[in-house]
Amino acid sequence: GTPNWSQRPDLAADDPIDAENIMYSLHFYSGTHMSSEDTTDRGNVMSNGRYALENGVAIFATEWGTSEANGTGGPYLDKADQWLDFLNSNNVSWCNWSLTNKNETSGAFTPYIMGVSEATVLDPGDDRIWTAEEMSVTGEYVRARIKGIKYEPIDRKLEGAFEEVLWTFDDGTTQGFELNRDSPVKSVTLENRKNVLWLTGMKSSNDTSDTEFWNNVRISSEGYSPDFDIFGGDTVKMDIYVEEPTTISISSVPQSDSHGWTNPKNALRILPREFTDQGNGLYMAKAVLMIGQATNIQEIASDADGSVLTNIVLFVGSENGGDVGIDNITFSGSGASGLPPLEHQIKGDPKLPSDFDDFTRQGWDWNTDSGTKVSIKVEAANRSLALCYEFAYPEIKPTDNWASAPRLDLWIEPLTRNNYDYVVFDLYLKPTKATTGEMAISCAFQPPEIGYWVQIPESYNIDFTKLSEAELTEDGLYHFLVTLDFAAIESITEDTPLRNMILIFGDIESDFAGKVYMDNVQFLTQEELDALSAPEVSATPAPTEQPTPSPETEVTPSTPSKDNSLIEAAVLIVAGVLLMAAGIVYALRKKKNAPKSTGEVEGENIESAEDERDLASEEGEIQKQPDQTEKKSED
The missing domain is CATH 2.60.120.260 (Galactose-binding domain-like)
Structure with a gap:
């Protein structure tokens, strides 16, 4: 092994173990660790591997995966090709992570996903073969690379599924994007830089909360119609670039001729940890907007006669006010057999203890x-x-x-x-x-x-x-x-x-x-x-301590003192008040049991109906705004 999760075989080359037949471990994940022809970049894992080889030590890629290092994203198969080509050209052996049916990008087998797929049984059966359908995309790819054959993936799309990149910015223009006429922020400028749409001057467009995206810059592509049918669509994806990791807020309003506007329910928040270093001074994260952040797509995609996309409006916020790049705006649909999109409560800000009294998920x-x-x-x-x-x-x-x-x-x-x-x-x-x-x-x-x-x-x-x-x-x-x-x-x-x-x-x-x-x-x-x-215990008065009578006190009863006389008088007064209260209760009960007039019956029914409505509001889903939420009772 080598330091930093076995990413530094260069250190072993500078100070190798004095023994024979030693190899040093190298780990990489194709979505995080970029390829490199350099041997001097100590922040690049492939560069460290090249340096080790050039300086005479042997390496073995004992773990690599098609995802990002944190297990998310991908699979990044094109980048995996670059890595495997490098390893193969230098006769370096490798082991892939991992042979599992867990719901991980780098897992080799089909995972259990509720309502979508059953987990592949890890026992391949008597024929000792897993079919391509039992493999994940990663598993199918890795098996082909192990066998040394061309990777030819099976069609995994459901009926009606599609994915289409509609704005690529590869022509060097903004492809119709400009400040929307209703944008509250006017200081932002748009330009195409190296085939990416960049928003500059974002200091006044810095709200990254779930719901206040209205305060951010609003851009739209009214001068460029993609003219693409998104019937059955449910997702908008795009690549987001920044020069320094920060929180970015994105929400959108896709538009067609028949469906011009539905307010987004909330914004997608991309956190700094979600950005990965691209090795060129930029950081990139994938933005995946579902129904909540692109609500109008539901109206467009469900109308067979009005499902041709003509425009998209984007709300963009940058917490640090830095420039934001946008590329590869893609529309997709999971197909006729796909699951309905998830409708989460607003995520809100992380909070611990989590009591959910503000009607958000509090970060969960x-x-x-x-x-x-x-x-x-x-x-x-x-x-x-x-x-x-x-x-x-x-x-x-x-x-x-x-x-x-x-x-x-x-x-x-x-x-x-x-x-x-x-x-x-x-x-x-x-x-x-x-x-x-x-x-x-x-x-x-x-x-x-x-x-x-x-x-x-x-x-x-x-x-x-x-x-x-x-x-x-x-x-x-x-x-x-x-x-x-x-x-x-x-x-x-x-x-x-x-x-x-x-x-x-x-x-x-x-x-x-x-x-x-x-x-x-x-x-x-x-x-x-x-x-x-601790169980709740009802308060009870402490027992009065009774002294054990002595023979003298038994023979000669004591005379009540002045204080005892006052206590006895107080007890008599309290008893009298209780008797009066009992009499009032008796009278009321007698009146309640008497036959009621029509008006009284109707009045009681109305009160009962209100009680039922109150109970239903407590037992069902609460529809109140956060400031109307009742205070949570303590356990």
């Missing part, structure tokens, strides 16, 4: 490796707002019980353990089916200093065969106080930067289907957990 999203990715909502649960999603574990189980597990992810800075002992949250279940197996809830963190993975050793398991024994709330939900032993992670200190937290809802041979609600996600000390878990 699906982890890249989540086998379940459904719409995440914020709905009412136990008279509070909670994160909510609905899903079902598959009948045919993947070999890895995490492959089908929903994985929720929260990135927040700073994130450390401090002096806390537990990760705790309220979990509510509303099953349509849950008779067998268990849900195993685990918690992990990805600290860069400790290999990007530490996990709380013990999971919190819910046995569905004993579901009837669980606490039931007023609104018919099963409640669990999930408690995970944070302090049991021995490899972290109180101040280790943890970066992000992942909650995994694993499947142990379960048939669960239904809704899951999560609320009050927090870190607690042992004392705080004890206080939270």
Whole structure:
């Protein structure tokens, strides 16, 4: 191995081990580590490999993948070709990561994705062959490269699926893009630089929140009609370039002659960590706009007579006010058999503790490796707002019980353990089916200093065969106080930067289907957990201490003192007041039981109907704005 995740074989070349038959490890991911002909660039992994070879040491690419180094994006097959050509030309052997059916770009087998695909069984059967359909795009590609044959991928598109790049900017122009006449920011200029559309002068267009994109510059391509039919479309993609990683906000309004405008629900936020160094002074990230950020595409794509795209309006914000480049604006559709697009609640700003009282997801999203990715909502649960999603574990189980597990992810800075002992949250279940197996809830963190993975050793398991024994709330939900032993992670200190937290809802041979609600996600000390878990006890007066009578006091009763006389008088007064109250209650009950007039019956029915509406609003999805949300009650 070599330093920096085995990316520095050049250091081994400068100070090799004094022994025979030594090879040094090299790792790369084609979406992050660019190719290079140079041997002096110590920030480039291929350059480090070339330097090692030129200086007489042997290297072995013991791990490489088609994704980015963080496991997302891609597969970047063209860039993988450049790497494999370099390795082959220098007789360097390699091992690919990885032979798995997990939902990872670099995984070789088809993963379980709820409603889309079942996980490939890792036992190939008696013929010892996996079909191309059982392989992922990465697996199909890597198998071809291992065999030394031409990569000829099968057609994986569903019926009606399409993907078309409609603005490439390869002609050196802005392809019709200009400031929209209604743009609130007028200082931005547009130009084509090296076949990329660049927006400069962005200092006044710097709002990167989910919902205030209206304050940003607005550009449109009214002078250039793509004239392309996007019927069945559901996604807008584009490459975003910056000179320095920062948060970028993007939302859009695709337009046709029949459907001119529908407000976007929210903006897509691209965070600094999502940009990758392109090796030319620029950083690039992929922007994928779904229905929420390109709402009008739903109107256009569902109208067979009005689905020809004629224009697009973009709202762009740059947190640091730096220039923003846009390229390869692409429209795509998953096809007639594809899943409906996800409709998430607004993501909001990351927050811990997470109570969801502001009617946002407070930063929670699906982890890249989540086998379940459904719409995440914020709905009412136990008279509070909670994160909510609905899903079902598959009948045919993947070999890895995490492959089908929903994985929720929260990135927040700073994130450390401090002096806390537990990760705790309220979990509510509303099953349509849950008779067998268990849900195993685990918690992990990805600290860069400790290999990007530490996990709380013990999971919190819910046995569905004993579901009837669980606490039931007023609104018919099963409640669990999930408690995970944070302090049991021995490899972290109180101040280790943890970066992000992942909650995994694993499947142990379960048939669960239904809704899951999560609320009050927090870190607690042992004392705080004890206080939270303690049963509520009604206050009762302390017992009056009675002295043991002595023989003298038994023979000679004591005379009440002046103080005792006052106490007795007070007791008599209180008793009298209670008798009066009882009389009033009796009279009211007698009146209530008497026959009512028509008007009284109607009035009571109206009041009852209002009560039913109030109850329904509490049990159903709350439709209030954040400032109208009721204050969350404490446990």
